[in-house]
Amino acid sequence: SSPTGIPLLRKTDATQPPEEGDEIRVGGLVRTLQTARMRRTPGYLDKPDGDIITDVPPEYPGRVLAGPRDVDGLTWWRLRVEEAPGAAQEGWVAEVAPNGVRLLEPLITVVPPQQGGNGGGSGGKFQPGDRVVTADFVNLRRTPGYRNKPADDVVAELPPNTAATITQGPSVADELDWWLLATVASDGRAVDGWSADTAPNGVTLLAAPEARPPVPPDGAFRPGELIQTATWVRVRRSPGITDKPDDDTVGDFVPKMTLVVLDGPREADGLTWWYVGGISLAVGELRGWVAQTAPSGVVLLQRAPDLPGTAIPSAHYLGAPFRGRFGISQLWGEHPEIYGQFTYDGVPLQGHNGIDFLTPTGVELLAVDDGVVGDAVYNDPSGFGHYVRLVHDWGESLYAHMQSIRVTPGAQVRRGQLLGFSDNTGFSGGPHLHFSLRINPYQRTDGWGGFSDPLPYLNPDDYILPAYIFPPAPGAPALDAAMAPRRPAGPGMAPDQPGVRRP
Known part of the structure; x- marks a missing residue:
């Protein structure tokens, strides 16, 4: 078990060798192979004494929170390690020591499927490494099962649409299939705990992310809303794709570009079109009509995805980076x-x-x-x-x-x-x-x-x-786009220099 009491291994009838992940990744589990020094920031050269947080003993599990960072010729990962229940340490640990000795290895604990429960002996709905989202309110527990459990068995209550990674399971308890999840609680804590994939009354608790609609549930954006391109999109002078002149195409937007919705929707050629404004890498400021989906059904425009483990921006926003507007x-x-x-x-x-x-x-x-x-x-x-x-x-x-x-x-x-x-x-x-x-x-x-x-x-x-x-012509949508003087285009960056790594 981990220092927090969460079981990582259990005895089974059929002995199987443990499996280990092929790479360290954010959200995954690792273990220390040697005593590993945890630091406040990546790097070990020319650091103050206060940079050292603790020495993590061998064979200690930890959760990867961030990384990798390449500093002082080493690869560093930010870990969360619990030395005792409620006593967590977070800091940076090198994957390999300066002398070449490996300090960290990825860890995935595999539990063979059991007969019974919702999995029906087939191994259940998911497997370790899968990403899931909560489909309802979920009590995250220290151990599988919900009957005759103490109050402190619940480590967090997760709201709907919380993203998580499955690190172990399934384990059958109280006629339900349970999965060990790694996620971030609504108060910002990195937590891991067990959840059933289905409630006793049959309500789905865990679902695959792809089961969520890739387009807005109501199928519509709003004028003034910021959206993003899901892939390369073509920008046109007017809605529609058939019987159009060559000059109807005015440019394109690359994937993950932010656009402001100026008008729409319009229906043309069986597609929904939006008039948008944004930055084209080829022509600069660009406005025109873009289809929400391609004729093949591929999504072209979407709202920005939530930050991992949060409901930002679907339910709320980050704080302002400055005081004022x-x-x-x-x-x-x-x-x-x-x-x-x-x-x-x-x-x-x-x-x-x-x-x-x-x-x-x-x-x-x-x-x-x-x-x-x-x-x-x-x-x-x-x-x-x-x-x-x-x-x-x-x-x-x-x-x-x-x-x-x-x-x-x-x-x-x-x-x-x-x-x-x-x-x-x-x-x-x-x-x-x-x-x-x-x-x-x-x-x-x-x-x-x-x-x-x-x-x-x-x-x-x-x-x-x-x-x-925004459109310069009279009659443009009345949005809050107060004229602001544009700063002369200054790079904000120095030319590349040997040995200088940009932040």
């Missing part, structure tokens, strides 16, 4: 001709990989969610000036070109906590906040440095969309 001088994806000269791990950027908010000097900058300070850096050589990077259960948030910093690496922060003040430090063309998110899992070599557009995850009341996204 400000316009935007540069959107996600703008100026590919400028940003293509900068690389992350050797891969050129496709365009601007964040949002530039028009914050004047001295504005309070705030944590958008609970987390840990990963970096608090002055005079970043890659061009971000003074910046802060927070690590959250779902990913990271980054705040650049700051005036001063009020937090230290390794410190726990709460949503809304002061991080520092805005300014114009680094390679910047004027006072502003460069803000961006990384969403787990991410790849630094995806052409965006692993970042994602943060706008869909922020409350629209906290910012003002730039006027250049």
Whole structure:
């Protein structure tokens, strides 16, 4: 069993060798092979004594919260390890020691299926490694079963639509199939515990994510709403695809681009069309008609997916990254001709990989969610000036070109906590906040440095969309798009330098 009392192994009639995962990944379990030093931040060279949190003994299980990070020639993972019930430690551990000795290995505990229960001896609905969502309110328990259990057997109550990863199961108890889940509770705690896939009354409790509708339940967006492209989409002057002139196509949007809905829907050629505005990597600001689905049924437009383990943005938003309400001088994806000269791990950027908010000097900058300070850096050589990077259960948030910093690496922060003040430090063309998110899992070599557009995850009341996204003609939808002066296009980044790794 784990230090928290959750069984990881049990005796079976048929002896089978344990199986281990082929790679370490966020959300998975690992175990220590040797005594492993846990640190507040990745890296081991030139670190203060206070950077060491604890030494984790061999054969100790842990949950992977974030990573990987490559620092000082080693690969680092952020782990949550419980030394005793209720006494958890979180920090960074290297996968391999500097001398080449392996410190961590992935762990997947496989429990052979039992006869009976809803699984019917077939192994149940799921298998370890599957992603699921809660279809109703779920009591997450320390052990399988619900009868004659003490009150503290419930470790968390999960609301509907909570994402989780199955790490073990099925185990049959009280005529139900139970699965060990790894997830994040509504209070932000990383938790693991057992849930039945079906309630005693037959109500479904756990479902595969793909069972959820890929398009809005009502099939409609709203003018002024921010949506995203699910794949490459073609932009047209008018709705429809048949009998159109060659110049009806005005451009395209790449996957995961944020668009604002300006008008619609319109029905044409059996498809639903929306008039949208956004940034095209080929032509810049672009407005036109886009189909919600392709003739083949492939989804083209969608609402942004929730951050892992949260209901953001489907039910609520991240906090504002600043105190006040400000316009935007540069959107996600703008100026590919400028940003293509900068690389992350050797891969050129496709365009601007964040949002530039028009914050004047001295504005309070705030944590958008609970987390840990990963970096608090002055005079970043890659061009971000003074910046802060927070690590959250779902990913990271980054705040650049700051005036001063009020937090230290390794410190726990709460949503809304002061991080520092805005300014114009680094390679910047004027006072502003460069803000961006990384969403787990991410790849630094995806052409965006692993970042994602943060706008869909922020409350629209906290910012003002730039006027250049909206139609200039009279009669355009009356949306809050106050004219904001555009800052001259400054890169905000320094040229690539040997040995300098961008945040």
